[in-house]
Amino acid sequence: MTPADALAVYAAGPEAVVDLLLGMDARLRTLESRLNKNSSNSSKPPSSDITKSKGKKRGKQSSSATTITARANNFTVNSKAT
Numbered sequence: 699m700t701p702a703d704a705l706a707v708y709a710a711g712p713e714a715v716v717d718l719l720l721g722m723d724a725r726l727r728t729l730e731s732r733l734n735k736n737s738s739n740s741s742k743p744p745s746s747d748i749t750k751s752k753g754k755k756r757g758k759q760s761s762s763a764t765t766i767t768a769r770a771n772n773f774t775v776n777s778k779a780t
Contacts, residue, residue: 736748
């Protein structure tokens, strides 16, 4: 909805505003109920569940691995000619 659309509804009067708000509320409730469904309370498969990741992200090196790599890249060998 654009600001012009909102002003048009407002100009149409209080009943138009109430109708719009009730329609938006119904839509919001429908979307929230869909969002709150998961495999344990609906017929959706477990693979469709949205999980919140905790901890490390996949594919990212840990800081210790990064440190080891950095040290290996800066490693020089001093050889003495005999």
